[in-house]
Amino acid sequence: MGPIRGSKKKRKIDIENGLDSGSPEEGSNDWWNEFSKRILGLPSPSKGLDQFESVFKVSRKTFNYICSLASEPMMAKTTNFMFLNGKSMSLNDQVALALRRLSSGDSLIGVANFFGTNHSTVSQVTWRFVEAIEERGLHHLQWPSTEDEIAQIKSKFENIRGLPNCCGAIDTTHIMMLLSASDRTIDVWLDRKDNHSMILQVIVDPDMRFRDIVTGYPGKMDDASVLQKSNFFDLSEKGDRLNGKKLKLPGGTEMQEYIVGDSGFPLLPWLITPYQGRDLPETKTEFNKRHFATKLVAQRALARLKDVWRMISGVMWRPDKTRLPRVILVCCILHNIMIDMEDDAIDELTLTNQHDSGYRPEFCDMADKNASLSRDKLALYLSGRLPV
Structure with a gap:
């Protein structure tokens, strides 16, 4: 693949109207409360909420917007990504995994252990996320x-x-x-x-x-x-x-x-x-x-x-x-x-x-x-x- 250059293409999108991540369940605090208990072992939602930015390097508002941006291309494919316990990954789970991979610098195995999945799933989900943001987010990088x-x-x-x-x-x-x-x-x-x-x-x-x-x-x-x-x-x-x-x-x-x-x-x-x-x-x-x-x-x-x-x-x-x-x-x-x-x-x-x-x-x-x-x-x- 040849060199990547900043895109001149502009998409019309209202950021302020795009904060909902897709579904009512995923747009609520329920996902993070469950995630923080299951992955981080945090005892209370309030303590977990304080940890959000340290885990993903972005605010909850930005996270929700990124989910809304990536939702359609990421969920359009039929691949059903799973945790080791057999539970399917939601959109938020997949975005969270990709952001953790990109922001932590941890290895595929390190991220896999953190999320309770396998390294091949981390690799596939991260790449799907990259494709989605590349497709839907180029309007954020333009002259x-x-x-x-x-x-x-x-x-x-x-x-x-x-x-x-x-x-x-x-x-x-x-x-x-x-x-x-x-x-x-x-x-x-x-x-x-x-x-x-x-x-x-x-x-x-x-x-x-x-x-x-x-x-x-x-x-x-x-x-x-x-x-x-x-x-x-x-x-x-x-x-x-x-x-x-x-x-x-x-x-x-x-x-x-x-x-x-x-x-x-x-x-x-x-x-x-x-x-x-x-x-x-x-x-x-x-x-x-x-x-x-x-x-x-x-x-x-x-x-x-x-x-x-x-x-x-x-x-x-x-x-x-x-x-x-x-x-x-x-x-x-x-x-x-x-x-x-x-x-x-x-x-x-x-x-x-x-x-x-x-x-x-x-x-x-x-x-x-x-x-x-x-x-x-x-x-x-x-x-x-x-x-x-």
């Missing part, structure tokens, strides 16, 4: 489609450290894999740190929501190469993206919409990178500080992604590399759903910038001459030194 939405994003980015007309922050991270020595493609996935990994590129808005992703490529590829293979790159180069209102600077200079990225990316008219080198003049040093503070949202988004959806944060044992890109995509969708639902569980997470331990920053020497001039004028503008 802004209206001028008002873009304007809000620009305003929030500018409020961080003053960068105007910024529409996103780009970054990459590595998904680690432990592959079999007999795997014929093992050398393909060996990266510059002698790890086997798959790369994930994301473009993030100021609320740490993923707006575009690319994954599926070997971790040995550098950031610039992954970017250039992306649909986002093609659209931006053709002028079909980041083509909104230009910022008019003093002296008649215009600054088009852009995203920010670190020194591993090329400097382009629509992708602004920091100045490189030491002993930079004050205007460039100040620009780099503003740039770093703005780009930080992408690092934090990736750190949160890996902190919550721990299946992709550790070293994955012999993953199916044709399915892994879709698992990563669904983790990104779930990350966005938590933001869209204003999930209270987010408030309990510790903000960190670390998501790719051991990987040093890359440096790309590719720089568009016009982009370099625009960056200089933007730096002067921000310092108040651009001639009128």
Whole structure:
């Protein structure tokens, strides 16, 4: 399977009207009360309710919405998944199992023991869930489609450290894999740190929501190469993206919409990178500080992604590399759903910038001459030194 990219397709769905998980029984507290006693051995529903977010990493409201999202495609198939005691799994049971698998980072056997089922059931249910969220949840991961939405994003980015007309922050991270020595493609996935990994590129808005992703490529590829293979790159180069209102600077200079990225990316008219080198003049040093503070949202988004959806944060044992890109995509969708639902569980997470331990920053020497001039004028503008 080829690389996964963030979808542009938008489905019309009312989140607030979609909180019921399907049936009255499953939409009530009865399921969780029974589950907490049977699986967790908790003595009372009140104590069990306090444990919900720690078990599934999402609030009850978000869980119910995810159930409503996955219900039709998951229940359309006739497979009857069972617990070891012979009881059939409800929709909530299956969603709970999949969320536990994706969020805990536990092995198939570990999740199976937790739920009282077998590891093959965990594998099958998780994959069915991935297919369902991929089918029904892509509208949670898309590029802004209206001028008002873009304007809000620009305003929030500018409020961080003053960068105007910024529409996103780009970054990459590595998904680690432990592959079999007999795997014929093992050398393909060996990266510059002698790890086997798959790369994930994301473009993030100021609320740490993923707006575009690319994954599926070997971790040995550098950031610039992954970017250039992306649909986002093609659209931006053709002028079909980041083509909104230009910022008019003093002296008649215009600054088009852009995203920010670190020194591993090329400097382009629509992708602004920091100045490189030491002993930079004050205007460039100040620009780099503003740039770093703005780009930080992408690092934090990736750190949160890996902190919550721990299946992709550790070293994955012999993953199916044709399915892994879709698992990563669904983790990104779930990350966005938590933001869209204003999930209270987010408030309990510790903000960190670390998501790719051991990987040093890359440096790309590719720089568009016009982009370099625009960056200089933007730096002067921000310092108040651009001639009128």
